[in-house]
Amino acid sequence: MDPTTLQNVLSTNLNLLAGAAFKVIAAIILWFIGRKLIDISINITSRTLKTQRIDPTLISYLNSSLAVLLNIILVVAILGYFGVETTSFAALLAAAGVAIGAAWSGLLANFAAGAFLIILRPFQVGDFISAAGITGTVVEIGLFVTIINTSDNVRTIIGNNKLFSENIQNFSANDYRRVDIKVQLDHSVNPSEAIRVIQERIVNIPNVISNPAPVIEILNFTAMGPELAVRPFCNNTHYWQVYYDTNRVIRESFSESGFPTPKQHFQIRQS
Known part of the structure; x- marks a missing residue:
């Protein structure tokens, strides 16, 4: 090969390498710029939706979906810059989607369920x-x-x-929630008196609502004596505070009233 031909080949190869390097660098720059623009777009969308008082759950879901869509568009645009036929890429993406869908059916089921959770809003x-x-x-x-x-x-x-x-x-869907507590009485305790004692104290527990009023009734009969159902109502936020305070009030009121500790009673007969 003569020097002139060799020089032409080297020059051509260098031009091709330089062009390829330029495209790679340009693609990297486009990627970072595109990513930055995507982040800005998502932030702007998020702020706009928040000003409209849209539910935070729906905002998060829309932001995630928008991010996925914009990233796919960015990848397609970069491939188009390299001269890749986008229609062929779309067909390839569809085929890949079918394959991924078969392999990741569980993941797609989670995605579909997430969409229904947003729409139905349980x-x-x-x-x-x-x-x-x-x-x-x-x-x-x-x-x-x-x-x-x-x-x-x-x-x-x-x-x-x-x-x-x-x-x-x-538990947050309704305005109030019922607290269920079982109270065991001894056989010697008058259930009506026990109900009166609890009723007087339970209405003064903080965050117990008056409508509906607390329910205190005989629930069952056991070997130790009658069993009461004590059921005050409160907002879900105060559930455990009311639960613990009700137990404390029952213990204090029974102690002050002199009610004995429940004991099992047996009757043995000899024939």
């Missing part, structure tokens, strides 16, 4: 619920999982499909 962020064997406060409802902080402050992540496919108890 609970919102901040609600106190019991679902999928977990009881606690909802922190976040994501695309695929829901995050709950339990009463003992343990962060628990539950797949949306498992959450949606089981029964959900929302």
Whole structure:
């Protein structure tokens, strides 16, 4: 090969390498600029939705969906810059979607369940619920999982499909909640007197509501004596405070009234 031809080949290769390097650098720059613009767009959207007083759960879900969509558009745009036929890429993406859907059916089920949770709204962020064997406060409802902080402050992540496919108890949905306490009496205690003593004290417990009024009735009869059902009502926020205070009031009122400690009584007969 003569020097002129060799020089032309080297020049051509250098031009190709320089062009490829330029495109790679440009693609990297486009990626970072695109990512920055996506973050700005999501922040602007989030602030706009918050000013409209839209539910935080729906805002989080929309932001996640928007982020996924914009990232896909950014990748397609960068591939188009490299000369990749976007229509072919769309077909490839559809085929990949089918394959991924078959392999990740559980993940897609969580996604679909998340969409239904947003639409049907059985609970919102901040609600106190019991679902999928977990009881606690909802922190976040994501695309695929829901995050709950339990009463003992343990962060628990539950797949949306498992959450949606089981029964959900929302303790925050109603204005008030009933506190259930069982009180065992001795045979020697007059149930009517015990009910009167509890009734006088329970209405003074903080955060016990008057409508509906507390319910105190005979629930059952046991070997030790009658068993009372003590049922005050309160807001879910005050449930445990009312629960503990009611137990304390029962103990103090029974002690002041001189009611004996319940004991089992047996009658033995000899034939």
